[in-house]
Amino acid sequence: MAEDLTSFRTQVQAWLSEHFPSSLKSNAAGIMEAAFSENGLSADAEQWRQSLADAGYGAPTWPKEYGGAGLSDSQAAVLSGEMANVGAFNPIPGLAGMGVTMVGPTVLEYGSEDQKLRHLPGIASGTVRWCLGLSEPNAGSDLASLTTKAQDDGDTWIVNGQKIWTSGADRSQWCGALVRTDASAKKRDGISFLMLKMDQPGVRTRPIKLIGGASPFCETFFDDARAEKDDLLGPLNNGWSVVKRLLQHERQSQTGAGAPSGSGSAALSIQDLAKKYVGTTESGELADADLRSRLTSHLMATKAHAMTGSRIREEARGKVEVSAAASILKNSATIVAQVRSELTIEMMGNQGLGWEGDDFTPEELATVRGWLSGKAISIYGGSFEVQKNIISKNILGLPETTQKG
Amino acid sequence: MAALTEEQTLIRDQARAWVTEQSPVRKFRQMRDEKAPLSFHADDWQAMIDMGWTGILVPEKYGGSELGYLTLGIVLEETGRQLTASPLLASAGIGAAALLVAGSDEQKQRILPGVVDGSNVVTLAVEEGPRHDPRQLSLAAMSRDDGLSLVGEKTMVHEAMAATHFVVAVRTSGHAGDENGMTLVLVDAESEGLTLSPLSTVDSRGYASLSFSDVKVSEEQILGSVNSAYVHLEQILDRARAATAAEMMGTAAQAFDMTLEYLKTRVQFGQVIGSFQALGHRAADLFTEMELTRSCMEGALQAIDAGREDVPELCSLSKTRTGEFIHHMSNELIQIHGGIGMTDEFDAGLYLKRARPLEAAWGNQAFHRDRYARLLGF
Known part of the structure; x- marks a missing residue:
């Protein structure tokens, strides 16, 4: 096993030196920014995307026949480690929207052979972007009360209703949507998971501007939109099981506590940033003793979170069950990320209050925007409170009274 | 629970079975009520010696098994669950660590075999x-x-x-x-x-x-x-902190289990109280905190076993987080049990009273937060 990894590592190193354009080194943010601008990917980035796709490294653990490379989890870890070593970045999960992290793993599990062959290669190559139509204006935490309906007209499904918080819907080619297919069943039992094209007359999107100024989410309107009959994922009226699994994949993708997007302070650790803005005493301690103590608690929480992720992976011998642990890690990641933003704003003082303009550095402005956009972390993917319901009910076995239906 | 070896799993299961059957918390209560002069039962201590627990840190050439700190932690967690009192932590843990860190070969040869066979108690x-x-x-x-x-x-x-x-x-x-x-x-x-x-x-x-x-x-x-013992003393104290944290983890985990059991059985307003979201969420918070704390506790012991550079940081992290958790958990143990939790007849009070001296031992949360910050350079 160890030997396999050694030769695989050598192979990856050789592949990277042949295919990774040095012009893209350590420029993940730049690549993604260009990808979503009018210009699209630069020539080098497009070539790099194609190389990754050809090797199956966009979604490396997926089987080869669906566009992956069939790697084991430990091989995939070697791949991402070696990529990090040379400053390379895999843009495909970002380009595919919800495709690589959520839709793909769920299609792998629930999809027919035909669905896997039709949908997965486009995701794995980063050429087809997916969004998810789950929440509705009146179905947020209580997702099962959704009312968007799909009717079978013999040849296709006809979809009518409204979704909200569909991230990247205005830039996506496909949507995975939860729809009601049996209005007479109990609410969780009449739901199906349907995949449909976004580029059609019956689909309209409207971006929603958030408190941080950006518009990562849309409202999506279905007005007699059409879906193919064979694009139902999983059995009819079994969409609740499908989406529970999908959300576990989502939660798992949110269990890391990386810097919130837009936080431009990656170059300095938070403690060095604190020293820069707050100053130190003669003995080198942060001058604000109260902040120092709270910053220490935060750093300890960060470390505890990271150690828990590694412990759970180690106990599972590399196979992390996307279940119990994910809810704990999601909430812990949320606390770590949000507290970090709050502390950073606090230590910047007046410089942490800017909205735009030259009186503030780009890093300061990015921190403010990141703080605001980070408020979403405890809401999306099952809110902080919903995760606690899951922990108390599914892990601790306490009776359910909070979720009716 | 860290990914345990087969041997560690056996030791844990043996420890859990022995503690539950032979040294449950009512034995600690009995010792307290009798005001036993040594504050532990001699037969319990002898049983631990017979099971080899006193040799877990000690190399074979001094009569031990040298299974390491994580293994000792596994045992201490189990004794911590039932508040078993003995010199295990003080002597076979911290006392042995002191000799291993600072003693000469001659001193180890003179003292450690007796620590293993129980004829020496070093504190x-x-x-x-x-x-x-x-x-x-x-x-x-x-x-x-x-x-x-x-x-x-x-x-x-x-x-x-x-x-x-x-x-x-x-x-x-x-x-x-x-x-x-x-x-x-x-x-x-x-x-x-x-x-x-x-x-x-x-x-x-x-x-x-x-x-x-x-x-x-x-x-x-x-x-x-x-004149130059400070470096050794810090190493010994870090081992004391990490081992004490393992015992604290066990005590707090048992307090959690008692609380969870009560949430599932106590009926008020016609339903078990664990069905109230206010309590379910507190249980979820405590469980999350427990899992995060366990990672820190085990991580520090593993770092000592591996001789890693970051032992001081991880021991301060472990002691702080176990201190926070046992503090929170022992208070919630009483609060969620309500009136019965206040009675001496019920065990909750014993857990609360065990928690505070352990929190203070070898540096409380404030001490270790300050130390952690210094170690990280601010």
């Missing part, structure tokens, strides 16, 4: 004031003939009444507050001039204060070199 004497601060120690050791003479006081010396030897941190030069000028010495409990005064503490465990009145120590009783 660490560091504390002098109300708050843990090893740099402040001032117990004076003056040079004399072929050794030292000790004058001063130590307090909160764990399992002192059972001890055959004390590892005592003394000041051979400099002033309180200096890191230089400290020395570690191994003092025989029968030494002339040494007086033990048992302390009656809230946890009913065995502590005493020691009074040194011209206690003579020969050169061969000096562990390591004179």
